[in-house]
Amino acid sequence: MLVNGVWQSKWDPVQKKDEQGRFLRQSSAFRKTIAADRIAAVKYGAVETLGVKLYVAYICPWATRTLIARSLLGLEKYIPVSIVDPQLSDSGWQFHGYPGSTPAKQESISYIYQLYTEADPDYTGRATVPVLWDTEGHTIINNESADIIRIFNHDLRPVHNAEIDLAPELLLHEIDRFNERIYDTLNNGVYRAGFASSQEAYEEAYNDVFTTLAWLEKHFGHSVYAVADQLTESDIRLFVTLARFDVAYYGLFKTNKARISDYANISAYMARLLKIPAFSQNTNIDHIKAGYYSIKELNPMGIVPQGPELDWFDYLN
Ligand SMILES: N[C@@H](CCC(=O)N[C@@H](CS)C(=O)NCC(=O)O)C(=O)O
Structure with a gap:
């Protein structure tokens, strides 16, 4: 720094x-x-x-x-x-x-x-x-x-002048509420688990992560998107964490109660987003693995795992 x-x-x-x-x-x-x-x-x-x-x-x-x-x-x-x-x-x-x-x-x-x-x-x-x-x-x-x-x-x-509006005025309150709900417990929750320097701090973060994933699994049982029935910035903010979960966080950050691929509804949601080029083209598995596994404090030997092999990799070019 x-x-x-x-x-x-x-x-x-x-x-x-x-x-x-x-x-x-x-x-x-x-x-x-x-x-x-x-x-x-x-x-x-x-x-x-x-x-x-x-x-x-x-x-x-x-x-x-x-x-x-x-x-x-x-x-x-x-x-x-x-x-x-x-x-x-x-x-x-x-x-x-x-x-x-x-x-x-x-x-x-x-x-x-x-x-x-x-x-x-x-x-x-x-x-x-x-x-x-x-x-x-x-x-x-x-x-x-x-x-x-x-x-x-x-x-x-x-x-x-895009047709799409990622944060429409009418949905702003709901978007902010969703973002807030997943930020501390999931987006940053995985980091709180990975970089915790006490057992208690790790467990607190781990529980937050899986409580939120359980809630999301229910949510996507009846919803296509994060908020309302359209693509918003909340989908972007959720997707970037989901895409890194099985590849890096599950192993390196010890958030290993379950993989995203174990959640049927969240997996189906990810597949829906990955059909949109903006999501698939900006997801680089090689960089994600090389980057996270180079964090020496968490992985001193710098060995990058070969797996996992996930169904959704087929969507990436
Ligand atoms: N609040 C920032 C956070 C950005 C952030 O933490 N980026 C990390 C990479 S994922 C970084 O650059 N870390 C470098 C460092 O901490 O030295 C944002 O959302 O834009």
Whole structure:
């Protein structure tokens, strides 16, 4: 992480913990949106690009939220993407030529932390992805995936004019309630289990994860989507965790009461989403495995398991 703009090379996957050994995630520091005049300039054809770039890791569920939203809304041609290597190096996320990542020679930076120090020379905190970067102002617009998907859906509507609305006004309350229900207990719940530093903290998180999965299994017995009867950002936020569960969390994070493939209704829901290219094309199993299993504190030998082999891999190209 960075302390007063200086990189500290000892990388610790535990962001913060409380006295009971519970994993605490850092809150995001850059929370702006894309300038309205730039959005208008693209809308009226005065300029072709928004002057932004999205930095992501395929391993990262939060970054993948932004990739899926970008694809669903048809923003590919307006928002170029740079994909870091899946393994965190001693200097954090890097471009170092891992297959499927953006080649280092196409990038003006080698490490993601360089974006943070350019945006704020005194920055203290972790250099996380996703980063929505301002290529003209040379600063970070936003580094919080929950904001970025709303910026894409709402603020960039004049640009994409998409039929789909990932957070319609009328459903907003329900969407927020669903997101909140799954964030702590599932999206971040698996991390709380994986990075717990006490037995109690692990068990608390493990129970939260499987209570929520049991609830979701019931929910998808009678619902096609997470909220109401249409695809929303809640589906994106749920999917990215489900897609990593059997592949990484079940083994590495010890959330091993059951696999997602043991839940018939959740599995059918995943298959429905994977038929949509925005979901399947932004799911990279090789990066997910290589990335999670490179976390030395949890897997000192760095051995990447060969399995599992899951039916839904057929949907990926
Ligand atoms: N609140 C952020 C969280 C992002 C985050 O934690 N990203 C992880 C990867 S999954 C990261 O970059 N970690 C690097 C680090 O902690 O040093 C968001 O949702 O955008």
